[in-house]
Amino acid sequence: QSALTQPASVSGSPGQSITISCTGTSSDVGAYNYVSWYQQHPGKAPKLMIYDVSNRPSGVSDRFSGSKSGNTASLTISGLQAEDEADYYCTSYTTSTTWVFGGGTKLTVL
Amino acid sequence: QVQLVQSGAEVKKPGASVKVSCKASGYTFTSYGISWVRQAPGQGPEWMGWISAYNGETYYAQNLQGRVTMTTDTSTTTAYMELRSLRSDDTAVYYCARDFHGSSRFDPWGQGTLVTVSS
DSSP, rough: OOOBBBBEEEEOOTTTEEEEEEOOOOTTTTTOSEEEEEEOOOTTTOOEEETTTBOOOOTSTTEEEEETTTTTEEEEOOOGGGHHHHHHHEEOOOTTTTTBBOOOOEEEEE | OOOEEEEOOEEEEEOOEEEEEEEEEOOGGSSEEEEEEEEEEOOOOEEEEEEETTTOEEEEEEGTTTTTTEEEETTTEEEEEESOOOOOGGGGEEEEEEEEEEETTTTEOOEEEEEEOOO
């Protein structure tokens, strides 16, 4: 199972909005609404930000939102803040009853 | 609060085995599964497999079949991941995460266990 495709890096200024894409296939992202997004700061464990495409866990800011169209899922962060600077990973369930992660996107807040 | 606490860092020689533990607290252990995910230095995460804490059912990533075994001890609410025949490319941080079966939620994650494979 190949990794999901994410841009290596994105950047934005405080207050702006950015979108990170996560492209898979009809065997993973396109097959189910089981896509989640994780934030990871250096040396820390990943933290769940969005699950089941667009659901936000309790305690996660509503500046984070998720969506999906076909084989591509997206994470949007609005009102960028300095603490949003981190690596972001998507993951999707697959038709092989496994999970596949994206290669990660480094978000830089300028 | 819900918490997963993992065992400490390990250094192993090629060909050896490692067993990482993941102690769960703050929730009903048998109502969820545990997924194991590893992350090699500078790389994205890789899902290794899943175990049901309810009945011990397991699913493993195909590339690890035959080398990995996941177990749970419900009396101590602890999950274990054993990886055998270690190679240098198994060097990674290994994470456990509570798995909401039937959802894409891995939440929360343990703090991670660094396993270094080196001769």
